[in-house]
Amino acid sequence: MNRLEVEFLGVKFPNPIVTASGTFNFGREYAHLYPLAKLGAITTKGVSPRPITGAPTPRITETPMGMLNAIGLENKGVDAYVADELPWLKEQGARVIVNVFGDEPAHFAAVATKVSPYADLIEVNLSCPNVHGGNLPFAHDPQAAAVVLRAVKDATDRPVLAKLSPNGPILPVAAALEEAGVDGFSLINTLLGMRMDLDRKRPVLGNRQGGLSGPAIKPVAVRLVYELFRNTDLPILGMGGVTTGEDALELALAGARLVAVGTATFADPYAPLRIAAEVDRLLAGRGETWLDWVGAAHTPN
Numbered sequence: 001m002n003r004l005e006v007e008f009l010g011v012k013f014p015n016p017i018v019t020a021s022g023t024f025n026f027g028r029e030y031a032h033l034y035p036l037a038k039l040g041a042i043t044t045k046g047v048s049p050r051p052i053t054g055a056p057t058p059r060i061t062e063t064p065m066g067m068l069n070a071i072g073l074e075n076k077g078v079d080a081y082v083a084d085e086l087p088w089l090k091e092q093g094a095r096v097i098v099n100v101f102g103d104e105p106a107h108f109a110a111v112a113t114k115v116s117p118y119a120d121l122i123e124v125n126l127s128c129p130n131v132h133g134g135n136l137p138f139a140h141d142p143q144a145a146a147v148v149l150r151a152v153k154d155a156t157d158r159p160v161l162a163k164l165s166p167n168g169p170i171l172p173v174a175a176a177l178e179e180a181g182v183d184g185f186s187l188i189n190t191l192l193g194m195r196m197d198l199d200r201k202r203p204v205l206g207n208r209q210g211g212l213s214g215p216a217i218k219p220v221a222v223r224l225v226y227e228l229f230r231n232t233d234l235p236i237l238g239m240g241g242v243t244t245g246e247d248a249l250e251l252a253l254a255g256a257r258l259v260a261v262g263t264a265t266f267a268d269p270y271a272p273l274r275i276a277a278e279v280d281r282l283l284a285g286r287g288e289t290w291l292d293w294v295g296a297a298h299t300p301n
C-alpha cells in the first residue's frame with residue numbers, strides 16, 4: 001500500500017514532499033546522489049524572461065534557527081533553461097514545478113508559455129517587485145496579483161499555483177487570485193528580515209534586507225496554511241521551516257496537500273527524501289495515509 005501517493009491538480013505525486021524554489025536549482029547538482037524521480041517533485045529556481053545577475057554580496061547569513069538570503073533572483077533567463085535544464089530534468093522522470101516571475105504581467109506570461117511543455121505545474125512567485133506599481137511586491141496588492149494571474153492563466157494550459165508572501169495580506173490576495181482563476185496556492189515565501197554587522201555598523205547583507213527561512217518561520221507557515229485552508233477549497237502546497245517528518249505532518253494537519261522543503265536541503269541534500277521516509281514510518285505506525293492528515297485539524301472532534 002502506498003501511504004504517501006497523492007494527486008494534486010490532476011498530477012500524481014509518488015510522495016507529497018517536493019523541493020522549494022531557489023533551494024535545489026534545477027536538480028542537476030543532486031542527480032549524482034539519488035534519482036530525482038524519487039522526489040515528490042522538483043520546484044525549480046525562479047525563472048525570468050531575461051538573465052538577472054542578482055544582488056550584491058554577501059547574499060546569505062545565518063540566524064537563530066534559520067537563515068537570511070538576498071540572492072536577488074539571480075537566474076540565467078528562460079531561454080537558457082528551456083535550452084539546457086528543463087528538457088534534461090524531464091528526462092530524469094521527475095515531476096517538475098516551474099517557478100516563474102517577471103516585473104510586469106506580460107513578462108510572467110511569456111515565461112509561463114515557454115516553460116509549459118516541461119512543467120507539470122506552474123508556480124507564480126508574486127513576491128517580486130511590480131516595477132509599474134511603485135516597486136511594491138505583487139503579493140502585497142490583491143488587484144496587481146490578480147492581473148498577473150490572469151495573464152499567466154491565458155498563457156499556459158498547465159495548472160497554476162500562486163505563491164503567497166507572509167509579508168503581505170494573505171487572505172485578500174488569495175481571494176482576488178481565486179476570482180482571477182488560480183488553481184491552487186503555495187505558501188509561505190520568506191519573511192523579510194535584517195541583521196547588523198557590529199564591526200562595520202552596517203547591515204550584513206549586500207542588499208541590506210533579506211528573506212528569513214528555516215525552522216524559525218515554521219509556526220508562521222503553519223498558521224497561514226491553516227488560515228488559508230479555512231478560506232479556500234483550492235489545494236495548498238505548504239512550506240516554511242520543514243526539517244522533519246513531524247514538521248511535514250504539522251503542515252498537512254493545517255491543510256497542506258503537498259509540502260516543500262527548502263533551507264533544510266542546504267544542511268542535508270537528502271533532506272526531502274529523509275523527510276518523506278520519516279512521514280512514511282510515522283503513518284505506518286498508525287495505519288494511516290497522508291490523505292488522512294491533510295486538513296485533519298479542521299474536522300470537528
Ligand SMILES: Cc1cc2nc3c(=O)[nH]c(=O)nc-3n(C[C@H](O)[C@H](O)[C@H](O)COP(=O)(O)O)c2cc1C
Binds near residue numbers: 023125213215217
Ligand atoms: C536561498 C533561497 C532562494 C530562494 N529563491 C526563491 C525563488 O527564486 N522563488 C521563490 O518563489 N521562492 C524562493 N525562495 C523561498 C523558498 O522557496 C521557500 O518559500 C522558503 O525558503 C521557506 O521554506 P524553507 O523554510 O523550507 O526554506 C528561496 C529561499 C531561499 C532560502
